Amino acid sequence: MKDLESLSATQAIKALAKREIKATNLLLSCLDRIGQKESIVKAWASLGKENALSRARALDKGAFQGLLHGLPIGVKDLYDTYDLPTSYGSPIYANNYPSADAVSVALMRQAGGIILGKTVTTEFATFKSGVTTNPHHSKHTPGGSSSGSAAAVADFMVPLATGSQTAGSIIRPASFCGIVGFKPSFGKVSIAGIKSLSITLDTMGCFGRTIEDVGLGVAAMSGDHRLAKIEALHNKPRIAICKTSNWSLANKETATALAVARHAAEIISKGAVADQKLPKTCDGLAQAQSRIMLSEMSRSLAFEHFHYPKKLSAQLSKQLIEGAQISYEQYAKDLQFANRARASMAELFSNEIDILIAPSATGEAPNIKDGTGDPIFCRGWTLLGLPCININMGNGPNGLPVGIQLIAGLGKDHFLLSAARAFALALPDPVLRDQA
Amino acid sequence: MKDLESLSATQAIKALAKREIKATNLLLSCLDRIGQKESIVKAWASLGKENALSRARALDKGAFQGLLHGLPIGVKDLYDTYDLPTSYGSPIYANNYPSADAVSVALMRQAGGIILGKTVTTEFATFKSGVTTNPHHSKHTPGGSSSGSAAAVADFMVPLATGSQTAGSIIRPASFCGIVGFKPSFGKVSIAGIKSLSITLDTMGCFGRTIEDVGLGVAAMSGDHRLAKIEALHNKPRIAICKTSNWSLANKETATALAVARHAAEIISKGAVADQKLPKTCDGLAQAQSRIMLSEMSRSLAFEHFHYPKKLSAQLSKQLIEGAQISYEQYAKDLQFANRARASMAELFSNEIDILIAPSATGEAPNIKDGTGDPIFCRGWTLLGLPCININMGNGPNGLPVGIQLIAGLGKDHFLLSAARAFALALPDPVLRDQA
Numbered sequence: 109m110k111d112l113e114s115l116s117a118t119q120a121i122k123a124l125a126k127r128e129i130k131a132t133n134l135l136l137s138c139l140d141r142i143g144q145k146e147s148i149v150k151a152w153a154s155l156g157k158e159n160a161l162s163r164a165r166a167l168d169k170g171a172f173q174g175l176l177h178g179l180p181i182g183v184k185d186l187y188d189t190y191d192l193p194t195s196y197g198s199p200i201y202a203n204n205y206p207s208a209d210a211v212s213v214a215l216m217r218q219a220g221g222i223i224l225g226k227t228v229t230t231e232f233a234t235f236k237s238g239v240t241t242n243p244h245h246s247k248h249t250p251g252g253s254s255s256g257s258a259a260a261v262a263d264f265m266v267p268l269a270t271g272s273q274t275a276g277s278i279i280r281p282a283s284f285c286g287i288v289g290f291k292p293s294f295g296k297v298s299i300a301g302i303k304s305l306s307i308t309l310d311t312m313g314c315f316g317r318t319i320e321d322v323g324l325g326v327a328a329m330s331g332d333h334r335l336a337k338i339e340a341l342h343n344k345p346r347i348a349i350c351k352t353s354n355w356s357l358a359n360k361e362t363a364t365a366l367a368v369a370r371h372a373a374e375i376i377s378k379g380a381v382a383d384q385k386l387p388k389t390c391d392g393l394a395q396a397q398s399r400i401m402l403s404e405m406s407r408s409l410a411f412e413h414f415h416y417p418k419k420l421s422a423q424l425s426k427q428l429i430e431g432a433q434i435s436y437e438q439y440a441k442d443l444q445f446a447n448r449a450r451a452s453m454a455e456l457f458s459n460e461i462d463i464l465i466a467p468s469a470t471g472e473a474p475n476i477k478d479g480t481g482d483p484i485f486c487r488g489w490t491l492l493g494l495p496c497i498n499i500n501m502g503n504g505p506n507g508l509p510v511g512i513q514l515i516a517g518l519g520k521d522h523f524l525l526s527a528a529r530a531f532a533l534a535l536p537d538p539v540l541r542d543q544a
Numbered sequence: 545m546k547d548l549e550s551l552s553a554t555q556a557i558k559a560l561a562k563r564e565i566k567a568t569n570l571l572l573s574c575l576d577r578i579g580q581k582e583s584i585v586k587a588w589a590s591l592g593k594e595n596a597l598s599r600a601r602a603l604d605k606g607a608f609q610g611l612l613h614g615l616p617i618g619v620k621d622l623y624d625t626y627d628l629p630t631s632y633g634s635p636i637y638a639n640n641y642p643s644a645d646a647v648s649v650a651l652m653r654q655a656g657g658i659i660l661g662k663t664v665t666t667e668f669a670t671f672k673s674g675v676t677t678n679p680h681h682s683k684h685t686p687g688g689s690s691s692g693s694a695a696a697v698a699d700f701m702v703p704l705a706t707g708s709q710t711a712g713s714i715i716r717p718a719s720f721c722g723i724v725g726f727k728p729s730f731g732k733v734s735i736a737g738i739k740s741l742s743i744t745l746d747t748m749g750c751f752g753r754t755i756e757d758v759g760l761g762v763a764a765m766s767g768d769h770r771l772a773k774i775e776a777l778h779n780k781p782r783i784a785i786c787k788t789s790n791w792s793l794a795n796k797e798t799a800t801a802l803a804v805a806r807h808a809a810e811i812i813s814k815g816a817v818a819d820q821k822l823p824k825t826c827d828g829l830a831q832a833q834s835r836i837m838l839s840e841m842s843r844s845l846a847f848e849h850f851h852y853p854k855k856l857s858a859q860l861s862k863q864l865i866e867g868a869q870i871s872y873e874q875y876a877k878d879l880q881f882a883n884r885a886r887a888s889m890a891e892l893f894s895n896e897i898d899i900l901i902a903p904s905a906t907g908e909a910p911n912i913k914d915g916t917g918d919p920i921f922c923r924g925w926t927l928l929g930l931p932c933i934n935i936n937m938g939n940g941p942n943g944l945p946v947g948i949q950l951i952a953g954l955g956k957d958h959f960l961l962s963a964a965r966a967f968a969l970a971l972p973d974p975v976l977r978d979q980a
Contacts, residue, residue, distance in 0.1 A: 190847070190851075201643065204643050206643075207637065207640050207642075208847045208848070209847045211740060211843060211844050211846065211847070214846040214847035214850065215843060215846055217850075218846050218850060295743065295744075298740065298743050298840075298843065298844065299736075299743065300735075300739075300740030300743065300844060301740075303736075304647060304734065304736030304737075307731065307734050307735065307736065308731075331843050331872060332872050332876070333872065334872065334873075404734075407647060407651060407734065407767050408647050408734065408736060410647065410650040410651055410654050411626070411644045411645045411647070411650035412644070414650065414653070414654060415626075436767060436768050436769065436770065437770075440768070444955075519880075
């Protein structure tokens with residue numbers, strides 16, 4: 109029973125399916141860990157200990173329920189849950205009890221998952237930090253907006269937790285916390301029952317400590333159970349490095365991570381791993397993403413802005429006003445630009461490249477006083493809707509994790525998982541290979 | 545003050561802006577009409593009379609709020625409202641009070657709209673009828689799923705009401721009730737805060753008695769205020785008739801409506817109005833739509849299916865089981881098919897055609913005992929995501945309305961409104977021309 113909390117989701121599920129371990133004991137181990145660490149890490153907005161325990165007991169007695177049978181899961185507090193309060197990171201919703209689960213949460217429960225609690229999100233998944241700290245160093249941010257989910261998984265409080273990305277809210281915290289974060293293709297996981305920021309950008313995904321685990325999580329969240337089984341690569345993939353037009357913002361440790369990534373990629377790739385520039389049609393991606401997000405936010409949060417202006421942070425209020433000042437013409441132009449950029453990326457992925465490797469963040473996690481970090485290296489990929497996965501590449505000068513992201517063509521989620529596993533297995537450090 | 549309820553939304557707004565009429569009096573006229581007719585038509589799931597009146601009084605005293613200043617609006621009971629119960633047409637949610645408005649509802653209120661009440665929807669916008677009757681004949685269905693909204697607008701209870709279409713739930717009831725129904729391009733109006741059936745298909749739109757009115761409605765719902773002003777056509781559009789591969793299901797009255805539509809189209813079109821077959825890539829559109837809808841429904845309603853199986857209708861339960869039996873492989877294949885079909889329609893609309901004219905429904909509204917009618921002539925257009933507008937073409941053999949729909953390329957919502965107005969002005973019957 110000792111150290112059950114350190115099992116990966118996939119390891120735990122295998123043991124649970126064979127009834128070698130009990131869901132109850134796994135849950136108690138996670139609760140123990142939370143008891144030890146929560147006062148520092150502050151990953152949880154709420155815990156549903158009693159409900160989770162009675163569910164675990166029922167699962168231990170009953171028939172095998174599916175992909176997530178008996179697995180304790182953290183759910184970002186942006187997702188509705190019928191049995192736990194759902195605050196969206198805002199005091200406006202401090203006493204909000206939704207009448208139903210978000211669709212993806214219902215699917216995880218249907219697959220036997222145990223929702224242990226809600227994890228801290230920044231205010232409406234925007235930029236005002238929550239209380240969560242980085243498990244590797246409490247003076248540093250875990251990243252945002254999926255702060256609590258990333259920290260809880262990195263700190264062995266749960267093996268799996270959900271996230272959402274509108275700018276960089278899955279890949280960045282995964283990078284800062286040194287775990288695997290998976291943002292599948294746009295639209296793969298239903299957004300129903302999740303507080304909307306931007307209908308063009310909001311993408312649901314999850315965090316785990318291994319690549320298999322995030323495949324398992326998204327398999328359950330989406331209903332595409334094929335993702336729970338990672339296939340071996342049939343052919344050597346064509347891999348390139350994409351430093352992006354924001355490369356000047358990358359710190360040294362990110363450059364090092366990318367250099368190590370190139371070496372690992374060479375081992376598994378078809379031919380040399382060259383640098384790849386994005387097509388001209390993608391110039392200004394991050395700026396367009398930022399304008400689309402702000403413009404849509406000003407509409408998505410119109411209710412809150414009208415009824416509870418004083419309960420919004422000054423930072424968010426300012427952004428809502430800024431967003432409302434973007435003309436619909438500009439917004440429509442940005443959407444058209446995004447469509448052209450997506451089409452040119454579809455061509456690139458079909459003709460030249462299978463996998464791109466790019467920075468996940470500017471570098472290590474910044475000091476918590478300086479916010480949740482810059483999503484600049486994620487904005488463009490989110491707007492393109494492409495599936496992305498963060499892989500930890502080891503530590504930077506402050507001893508904090510640094511990740512890179514692997515990116516595949518739209519809808520190639522299953523292939524991305526296969527490529528990521530092959531890539532992780534080619535990493536020089538055995539500890540890093542454990543992600544595979 | 546007499547007959548204010550018969551003003552179109554656009555007429556009312558103009559008079560309200562000039563303070564020629566009072567929002568309070570317009571609202572009272574609508575409430576009078578509801579008082580007279582509701583016992584037969586049964587369009588309303590709930591009314592918020594007191595809130596609406598106090599809002600109207602405040603608007604009469606205050607500054608001009610925007611596009612919908614002082615306009616009473618019906619909201620389909622699939623949309624969340626913070627001040628009115630929201631049942632989604634299901635006993636499961638009989639006592640559901642959402643904590644916020646759906647995004648589109650918040651935007652309508654922000655524009656000065658007065659939410660008068662919630663209109664009857666079929667069960668979760670699927671096929672089990674609500675109680676609403678067709679205002680033209682109470683033994684006939686108003687169509688579904690946006691039954692109450694279509695009936696309320698047709699019966700002069702409100703000038704404007706919201707709807708949603710997953711199969712044919714805006715265009716079909718608009719056709720059956722003899723009004724204008726506008727399903728804009730997929731994604732134009734945020735789906736946030738609306739009970740989700742199918743993330744690939746759910747499309748929000750509205751009903752009015754004129755083309756200008758539905759443009760105004762979607763302008764407010766989406767934030768694209770350009771739609772509130774219909775431009776004159778710059779060039780004669782290329783128009784064709786598309787009977788679709790389901791033409792054998794059309795009744796005589798639909799054939800007549802299409803023949804009349806062809807004549808009107810000839811007047812405004814560039815060249816002859818020929819018949820247009822859809823590209824081969826679109827073969828099987830309706831079947832794919834149906835499978836995608838069922839498959840996604842089985843996930844979207846997983847929460848309700850698990851927690852409240854006995855509160856679902858037998859019909860819906862059966863569909864959820866059917867949907868769950870569709871393999872994810874089949875579903876993924878259907879999504880890929882849809883993407884190819886969309887791409888070929890984009891080519892067709894860019895190279896050959898500006899407007900397609902197609903049946904809205906098989907014919908007049910069926911007897912209410914026989915359900916809400918067949919969405920077969922809408923399924924394909926919904927899956928394609930194209931903007932559609934229903935125009936009333938007069939009455940069939942039972943004296944009930946028959947409509948046709950005009951369809952434009954993706955994102956050409958503004959142009960569709962212009963073309964629809966030019967088309968309606970070319971109709972032979974002066975009463976029908978009033979839609980323009």
